[in-house]
Amino acid sequence: MxxxxxxxxxxxxxxxxxxxxxxxxxxxxxxxxxxxxxxxxxxxxxxxxxxxxxxxxxxxxxxxxxxxxxxxxxxxxxxxxxxxxxxxxxxxxxxxxxxxxxxxxxxxxxxxxxxxxxxxxxxxxxxxxxxxxxxxxxxxxxxxxxxxxxxxxxxxxxxxxxxxxxxxxxxxxxxxxxxxxxxxxxxxxxxxxxxxxxxxxSLRTAEMVKYTDNVFHALKVTFANEIGALCKELGVDGAEVMSIFCKDRKLNLSEIYLKPGFAYGGSCLPKDLRALTKLAQNKDVRVPVLEAIAASNELQIQRAARRVLASGCRKVGVLGFAFKGGTDDLRESPVVTLIEVLLGKGCELKLYDPHVALGRLVGANRRYIEQHVPHLSKLMAASLEEVVQHGQLILIGNHDSAFDAALEGLGPEKQVIDLRPARPFPKTAARYERISS
Ligand SMILES: NC(=O)c1ccc[n+]([C@@H]2O[C@H](COP(=O)([O-])OP(=O)(O)OC[C@H]3O[C@@H](n4cnc5c(N)ncnc54)[C@H](O)[C@@H]3O)[C@@H](O)[C@H]2O)c1
The missing domain is CATH 3.40.50.720 (NAD(P)-binding Rossmann-like Domain)
Structure with a gap:
């Protein structure tokens, strides 16, 4: 040519x-x-x-x-x-x-x-x-x-x-x-x-891909350097740590966790990030990239709250509020934080999570709910149908095949905000949106 x-x-x-x-x-x-x-x-x-x-x-x-x-x-x-x-x-x-x-x-x-x-x-x-x-x-x-x-x-x-x-x-x-x-x-x-x-x-996607690549490369360099600086102070070989880190192609260098969705939470990530950044502070090692992670995560919760409130729907049904699907673990669930924000703003909520419902019947989780989130206990509905009926807006907080099935049955009078990471758009007649994609 x-x-x-x-x-x-x-x-x-x-x-x-x-x-x-x-x-x-x-x-x-x-x-x-x-x-x-x-x-x-x-x-x-x-x-x-x-x-x-x-x-x-x-x-x-x-x-x-x-x-x-x-x-x-x-x-x-x-x-x-x-x-x-x-x-x-x-x-x-x-x-x-x-x-x-x-x-x-x-x-x-x-x-x-x-x-x-x-x-x-x-x-x-x-x-x-x-x-x-x-x-x-x-x-x-x-x-x-x-x-x-x-x-x-x-x-x-x-x-x-x-x-x-x-x-x-x-x-x-x-x-x-x-x-x-x-x-x-x-x-x-x-x-x-x-x-x-x-x-x-599309034109815009191709333009954005290049920036996404380059800012991620910049993030990787600074991330590795902050880990390296902290390792040096601790007498640990940072190069070896990062080399082992990079060998993990399942969780570390993979598509997992790299999908726009909701905030992270649970019993490990928030706690471990806090412990490492606190240790860096105590050692006088500056790690601004690591320290910014929690603040950015908080912003994602605020973004979701703003979207719900902007919808004008006061009756909100929440499907899935454990920190991820398939578990009853509510510790530091960002969906629970979002629920608390919405309650504070006067929303009327009903909640359903099949795994939390199950966990409520037995030992550890029942105690956790009674001691830490008793206010949620009162909002928990007996069935998914009850929540769907109640909500002008349905908020989907984690993965469960029953939630996808419920989406298919919703009519255009319902609004849905899906907090879950990118997945194919579901078949639904409801007004459906995600907060990051
Ligand atoms: N350098 C890299 O490694 C790299 C990699 C990928 C993408 N990019 C991107 O590619 C683009 C070019 O980068 P670069 O490093 O090659 O830039 P550069 O500054 O080395 O070269 C740009 C050239 O364009 C010429 N130029 C300016 N106006 C012109 C005009 N009206 N008509 C004809 N020539 C003109 C300049 O004289 C210069 O020779 C940038 O957008 C950059 O971000 C760069």
């Missing part, structure tokens, strides 16, 4: 070199005439292992050329990859000036183009940037409509400097955001030989 790459920086240079190596004809475009001259001389404009050789080979075979002329680059190619910088403004906001400028130039060229062109953004941009900046700039400068006159897709780049060619060839995934399947498929054809999972999704 004939491809133009806008921006010959760390991403654009690698993309240019690798696509030419893969047999495409690539025109690199940059406003920096120095970078353009370096490429046309058969050299790499960036220091990155292997790029110099690929650039030299590409220029020699005529597959790579570079220019400062945006117009001819667009007219001579069938698709454009935007790889310009998206730096921070001094106040931290994302600066899309380069993206807007490059789109205006591409759009001006599209005015003269008779064939359909595809514009693919590889730069990192916040959700809504394609719809809010890229498409309006292209449409106003080209006089054409997105979709019919030209296509737009976003294809975030996951390469890391230093291993960029390896990462281009072995990405963790290929993500393509587009509203048109034909455009997404054309982008996908660039990566046909890669083994990575191919994910086609």
């Amino acid at each position: 004939k491809i133009s790459v806008f921006g010959l920086g760390y991403v654009g240079a690698v993309v240019t070199a690798c696509l030419a190596r893969d047999g495409h004809e690539v025109i690199g475009v940059d406003t920096d005439a120095g970078k353009v001259a370096v490429v046309n001389d058969g050299h790499s404009p960036i220091v990155e292992p292997g790029v110099e050789q690929l650039m030299a080979a590409g220029v020699k075979t005529g597959r790579i050329s570079a220019t400062t002329d945006h117009k001819t680059a667009v007219l001579d190619t069938e698709m454009s990859l935007i790889c310009v910088g998206t730096p921070s403004k001094p106040n931290g906001e994302l600066d899309l000036t380069h993206v807007a400028r490059v789109c205006e130039s591409i759009g001006a060229a599209l005015k003269e183009k008779t064939t359909r062109h595809l514009v693919i953004v590889r730069s990192t941009m916040l959700p809504g940037s394609v719809e809010g900046t890229v498409i309006p700039a292209l449409e106003s400068s080209s006089g054409k409509k997105c979709g019919s006159g030209f296509g737009v897709a976003i294809n975030p780049e996951f390469l890391r400097e230093g291993t960029a060619i390896y990462d281009f060839d072995n990405p963790p995934k290929t993500v393509i955001g587009s509203e048109l399947l034909q455009d997404a498929e054309k982008v996908a054809s660039l990566y046909a030989k890669l083994e990575a999972p191919l994910i086609m999704t």
Whole structure:
């Protein structure tokens, strides 16, 4: 294919070199005439292992050329990859000036183009940037409509400097955001030989995935460093601890716990987090990431309370209030905390949890309910049906197959707020929502 790459920086240079190596004809475009001259001389404009050789080979075979002329680059190619910088403004906001400028130039060229062109953004941009900046700039400068006159897709780049060619060839995934399947498929054809999972999704989801990845990487680094700092103070080998931690692919490095849903709770996580952060305090080791976890968890409870109160429904039926499904354990259940907030705000509640109901009949849990949450005891209904009948709003707090079955029977007069982590949307005629997805 004939491809133009806008921006010959760390991403654009690698993309240019690798696509030419893969047999495409690539025109690199940059406003920096120095970078353009370096490429046309058969050299790499960036220091990155292997790029110099690929650039030299590409220029020699005529597959790579570079220019400062945006117009001819667009007219001579069938698709454009935007790889310009998206730096921070001094106040931290994302600066899309380069993206807007490059789109205006591409759009001006599209005015003269008779064939359909595809514009693919590889730069990192916040959700809504394609719809809010890229498409309006292209449409106003080209006089054409997105979709019919030209296509737009976003294809975030996951390469890391230093291993960029390896990462281009072995990405963790290929993500393509587009509203048109034909455009997404054309982008996908660039990566046909890669083994990575191919994910086609909406524009906004693709934009958000890149940020989610990067903030998670940042979180992982700081998490490991805080654990390491505390370990050092305790005379424990932090590297060994994290190495053992990483061997656990079932609970630690896995999908488990990484689904938007409700707050964590129970008899272990809150207590153990408190103990570790208190120990760090006593040792004068600052662990702000670990300390922020409990505050963030609290916010999730407040978010849920706000949503319930905003519904205007005062009669609330709660299905599942143990800290998770399949247990009668109420210790530090975030659903219990939410119930207490709602009670304080004047809601009329009825509660049902089959496991708590069972546990209430026998030893330990009966004592816990009597001693710690006697006010909940009075609100507990004898059956799920009673709770469903009572509630204008049904709050689902944990997993139980009976709750899913009940959802199917609800009519449009009922509202449902499901606190459980992401799962397929259930079949229900009720007005159904989740707080985080
Ligand atoms: N560097 C990385 O490892 C990496 C990895 C993944 C994603 N990203 C993202 O990719 C994007 C590019 O990053 P980078 O590090 O390659 O940036 P960079 O600053 O190295 O390169 C950007 C290039 O764009 C050129 N440019 C600016 N305006 C232009 C215009 N109107 N027309 C043509 N060229 C123009 C600049 O002269 C520069 O050469 C950013 O959004 C970044 O967040 C970077």
